[in-house]
Amino acid sequence: MTIQHIGGCIGCRECVLSCPCDVIRMDEAVNKAVIAYPADCQICHLCRMYCPVDAITLSPEKTIPVVVSWG
Amino acid sequence: MSKSDELTRREFLAYGGGAAGMLALAAVYSRNVTRIDTDAISSSTHQCDVLVIGGGMAGLFAAVKAHDAGASVMMVSKGRLGSSGLTPFAKGFFVFDPATETMTLDEYTYTVSRSALGTNNPVYTRQTAEHSLARAAELREWGFFDSNLYNKAFRRPVDARSIPVIERVVITHLFKEGRRVAGAAGFRLDAEATVTFRAKSVILCTGAGAFKPNGFPVCDLTHDGTIMAYNIGAKVTGKEWNDGHIGRAKNPAATYDGWGDMFDQRPSTEGVGVRHDLGVEVNYLAYMQGSPIEMGPASSIDGEPFRPAEFADVQRPSEAPAGRERPQSGGGPGAGGGPPARKGDANGGGGPGLGGGAPGMGGDAMGGASAGMAIHKSEGLVPINDQCESNVPGLFAAGDALGSYMCGAIYTQVGSSLAGSAVQGAVAGEAAARYSQGVELQAVPEDVLTSIEGEILAPLRREAGYGPAWVTQTLQGIMIPNFVLYIKKESMLRAALAYIEELRDHHMPMLRAADMHELRLAHETANMIVSAEMKLKASIMRTESRCSHYRLDYPQMDDENWRAWINIDKDEQGQMRLEKQAFDAWPAA
């Protein structure tokens, strides 16, 4: 896992904006940020540092997709 | 995961809590759009004198200075102002302060040239040093040095001038009318919409790029600016050079962790300190010795990349501030392109690891952290003068997007990358404003814009094809190995080129996307494929070794034939064309 968990989100969108890689999106139905594309996370922690309520947890681990013949 | 947590909690509320108002929130969570009706995609058009693409250090100054020079300016970035590209992670800002420096500007420029083995463009080397103090002063006023996060400080001058900033728009195309640039187009990440900008002049501040490698926070950049400019006839340079950053073998993708506490630090300024860093010496060591790399005090080995004697031992662990441009040690990536010093201080290979690998934090190093990126400012658009102007009239570039060779094809002056982006952004901003005063906004035929829109949306319209993530992974497998990208030889470069041409000819036209995020990935992947082709062709052409370009089959520096940069452009048939440009010359406009 890369960006791992969002807990206590207030829906301010700061993380969505500050993620360079577009990993986080808003779930508009509940007005909360969700980890939409974890495969593209570069574990730079900008989202965590911009979050006003410190809702984001990251892990240094990242799994690389398995190699297949087409995809 | 968190998503399901939220759901169950809300379901629970809806069932049991009796909070009727919350019922609405219990709506079933649906993933981001999986299928987009491409016929329903909206579009909008904006208009300005100077369009600045990119919201890093270069983009900031380009927008501010173009505005101050009287132009109507718009900024667009695929990420956030001050929180995208490489800028958020750079902490050392080079300042040449004549009051405190012992060197003169000329001496400084000359020192950089010696370390860069002639590869730098002294005009740009000097320009950065000369204007650095003034740019730093402005940044200080905006509060840049007060926080480790830059958005707020970047917003200050931009908001004060009411410069419109459109974030989260991916620009994919530049367009011309006649010979001149006439605008740019792209799409929104947050809406099913395309966006067109009509402008008298465009400044590319799109940064550099790489192959979405693991270990360097460059995964949002894929040389987009370079490739879109190349597509409308601009010359690009520097593709044979490499940036030799290495990372940790453990959790290599964790860029934050790999850089110690550097991302937490506030920026500060650095004085003159010229080095010869982050080339491919460690890659050579790893190639010859295998992994893990053993570094001793005399770990230099036969045939390794040439390092000028004068700069042989400039890296000392005690020079901590000077090490800001590279990951901090503690087993993290080491200094000067060197891995963490596993056996005390190492000189030869790439120099000692900064901080010397504190006990307990040590770990093996791995290569290719920034694979696909060259030394900052050694790659990008070819400038035709000292005004950051490209060979396409009205098209400017600044910072990492401009192949200014400000510090040459090896890291020379510490902290000059950030300063160089600031200085060049300002120069380009003023030049573009001046240019736009003398020209009219051009009418672009509707059919041109329609066909561009078609190209932008094509991956969404494909019912089947290749997923960009898979193509990227395949490209990484071809390009990132040490024996392809760093320690080069002709046979292998040609072999890799055959693979890349396959991706270019068969896979690039079939990239598919299911949503706007994937659409971005599809365009980025295409740009990486073209970049890879450029890298391989330029590497094949440069039959010598110099700075961060190393050829096993041509290990020597060849001053007779290669005191020249390589420029690439598209010929009349749309083929990639490579040419030499002498180190001391400007290209023909």
Place this chain on the structure above:
Amino acid sequence: MGVTVKPDLKKLIAIAALVVFVALPILFYALGDFPRRSVLKEAISLLTLVALSLMLGQFFLARSNMGVIELYNLRRIRTVHAVIANFAVSWLLLHPFLVVVPRFFEAGIEPWDAMTMMLTTYSSTGIALGLAAWVLLLVLTVTAIFRIRLIKALHTKYPRWRHFHGMLSIALTTFALLHAISLGRHTDTPMATMLIVVSVVGVAMLLRMYFPQRAGAPEPPSAPNVREQAR
């Protein structure tokens, strides 16, 4: 025999109260699948959870819970009620600031900016609920501190003030709970269930006292009022 049972019951009830209002939230916190952060952050979170839970406990240290009052006597219950008010409630009043306090000790957005961002996220119902709860809590606290003067100034009676105090707590609790459930990083299903059950029971007791519908509902006792007013 009657002599020995009573102290035991007292002890038992005290322990039960501690279990419900202190141990349970800690247990749910410990069992929950939440990422563990720095000691400072976790300590603040945990104390906030316990404070919230203790605040709910106030419903049970009121006249609506005559059983407890009879068991321990009013004065002691009142003291406990006041102590909890002093500590738990002030902690909760500090809650919006405590959220951003750790930013003083780590890199990232400045605490003040975080605060501003948080309070100006108008799109968030959770924030609005929290703000409403915070304001009510402040009103509740202020009116409780100055109750005697207030009663005098308004020429009213103590039971009227108490009624007001109780109703305000119900409103406050509703907002606070919805806020905690919609935004709280530790309010997972067990935690939320516990908080809701506790408040529903507490509020029901209070309402039963104020709006006695069935025979046998406890009448608001009036005798102690005199003492209260005289204090």
